[in-house]
Amino acid sequence: MKKLTGFSTFVESIKTSFKIAVIYAGSKDDPDKVIKKSINTRSWKSYEIVANDIAQALKRNGFQNVLLLAEGVDLLPILKQEKIDLVWINSGGVQGVNPVSHLPAMLEMAGIPYIGHNPTNATVLDNKHLLKWGLRAKELPTSPFFVWNSNREDFTGKDNAKFLRNFGDYSGPFIVKPVTGRGSVMVEYVETLEELTNTIPQICHDSHGAVLVEKFLSGDEYTVAVMEPIIWQNSEFYQLDKPLTFSYTKRNLDRDEKIFTSMDVRPIDNSRFEVLSPNKHPDITQKLSEIAQEIFLSFNLETLVRLDLRADQEGNINVLEANPKPDLKAPQPDVTSLVCCGLDQINSSYDELIMSILGANLRSLYMDNGKN
Template sequence: MHIVLSFNQSVAEEDDQPPSLKQLNTQHTPQDLYAEWDDIETIQAVAEALGQEHQVSLVNADLDAFAKFRALRPDLVFNMAEGLYGGSRESQIPAMLEMLQIPYTGSDPVTLGICLDKLRTKEILTFHQIPNPAFVQLRHASDLPVHFNFPVLVKPTLEGSSKGITDKSLVHNAMELQIQLDSVWSGYQQPALVEEFLCGREFTVALIGNGTAVQVLPIVEIDLSTLPAGANPIYSYEAKWLWDTEIAPLQIFHCPAQLEPLLQRKIEDLCRKAFIHLGCRDWCRVDVRLDASGHPQIIEVNPLPGVLPRPEQNSCFPKAARAAGLSYPEMILSVVNAACERLDLVEKNDAHRCLL
């Protein structure tokens, strides 16, 4: 098959931005604006994986993407584009592809938009009685409901990749809460989501497939006891991007996680339910934390998981895949195969393999 890889390539400086991006980027940008985008090494690794079985073209998800998709007319788009601005940014490329009637991997625009919006995600989880921390969206600390007890966790409502979730996001009183609410508002121009803090163990769970047949890969535990002394027990922006480096990686992950069989089944079932009820497709990563009683709850759902290729980069989805016995190319191609089965492109996919 002819597969187009759709991506956003991270840029270090404003001068490195292509002209089509500079047209959009006219205001002061936060330091972590491009945290969700992929570096060139990851883009090349995914392209090489796809290239083991398919013809591959690359399309950067900028203002010229529509014309490129329209001209190329691929059999399938492998979508890992995160977008840049607005609550619909992860939905923009899939919506464009649906307009062009070009099939693509991953979740549809509605699911991508919902999962980026933490408030809407939690409303749907709550409706389906899928456990998740108690929550409220706030602008002023004085509006915190009386049933909330400190500490609480403060997050931007419309961000991913731990953007806006710093070590200071776990707050212990009303003064600290207002400081973080103001920080979210000034940094991201959006209200904050305030959540009950769950004090138990934390895990992240990779899934590949669709519907009831979705496969749960080995569970990754995030060992927060390995964070620097004095750090709050949360997987913050600092923990993900600043303290955990390739030169000095934190020994923060255990995969497979050491779990009692009953707890493992509970976590897997919980993640499958979240995957299905939110309408996720082909692949996803779900973050889970235990409450004080040891019961698992959903804290995040990411239908566009990061896939940094090298083990020392501590990317959780590839880490889970390796524990399942999948190489990096096999992991990427498993997502393609899941999409082909869902889209009834199996015959075309199999015919292309026979030609190799």
């Protein structure tokens, strides 16, 4: 680790003047946020509670000008009026097709720096089929799959050329999910090919888009967080050699639970996962770290993501998806997030994690101003 003393001093010097807006998702039912209401291909959630957690952590870290605002068509004039220096995106979008890309695209147009994925990466990460095509191209492990949109064409079953090309004589079980979404919403376990012909059109209809059909993997399910190689510890920023990985977890599934239940349905308390220690589980944590670092670098990511992975019956770990807006809820005694549950693995607190994420963005600003 390389200590970034000059950069740490720079960040300290701007805390009283630098203005940060933390953005959550506005509602399309609010007439100030949209011009006309439309569909949303991603299950909507405001994320306001977590946005407030982030804002409070920034204030505890000494930033004196932190605003909490809702995404919508009225946001740009507010950002201009308030002379915002940096936006922290904690929104999954308001409405429409590919809503996670709307806010970063708007900020790019306006020239306002932000913490979040650029519009292209937001699109790739949140559209599971695009990510999986990228994983295939980079020869990273992911389960067999195909994409189907029953709003355009009926799925006929095992005689379908796309099905045969990807699955051959495999006849189930499957996982069917919207190509974009969150929290296991509308994700279905399907036992047989016959059931598949009914499930695909139903989810296509309900999600207003295409679905991803993939082979069900029956092994253990894991998560890992990965972010820029910047960390804030002991009131100093440090530069790492590789992207930072942490919170290696194994999800605990009930006997009849085929897929991990959404946090909206069942809170993620400590009984629902096991934090894997690199000392006690070196092989698994090393594998998770290697996959996460390769994805972060290969896809040229800019900020934190959480990877969801699962093993097949032979124990081979496959990437399921990469969450572009993982839950950053501040840990509480009985409830936490799959990102924050393993902060002690990097000797970090929640407030230090927020500063680490912020530092990766401010580091670019610092270097753009001719510093090193």
